[in-house]
Amino acid sequence: SQQGEEDPQALSIQEGENATMNCSYKTSINNLQWYRQNSGRGLVHLILIRSNEREKHSGRLRVTLDTSKKSSSLLITASRAADTASYFCATVSNSNSGYALNFGKGTSLLVTP
């Protein structure tokens, strides 16, 4: 079963607006990662946040992690048409292996000019 579940499934905004996507998961994690996938392409790693971190920034991206609620959010500020893509959260569990990424179904973001 999917570990991460993104919300909403689809989001449509205008350029310049902020986009917020949420992710919930079920088991304890080592870290949580966000990826972007353009249509028909591979995944691009955006940001990794460890279980002992609460917030992380990278350019226009801001990620938060609340381990007590088992949830994370990805905020894209001042969105651009080029941000149109699907966004996936993926968790790495605290198991002995600690390598397999567990993906959600993703949020499809559409940014219109």
Next chain:
Amino acid sequence: NAGVMQNPRHLVRRRGQEARLRCSPVKGHSHVYWYRQLPEEGLKFMVYLQKENIIDESGMPKERFSAEFPKEGPSILRIQQVVRGDSAAYFCASSPARWESGYTFGSGTRLTVV
């Protein structure tokens, strides 16, 4: 630096044929992972390999699927006697021995079984 290279990008096979998907990891990365993505779904873990070793194949179907990562050459995901349900995008990712950031994914191979 070249990223993860997967080929072919698109592969069409008739039911019952074999499909061979190739993945060359980032230079210096010794860990390779294969994931499968069905339409409108997230990626699902299939197998994790290091050079000449399968570390975890818990996500692989028990029959018809196999993977290898030889000492020389790319990692290969092999699907024998393909069926329509095997149609999906197959992604390969790699990481260094001790990764501190996310995986590097290839652009995927889109397998269509007709």
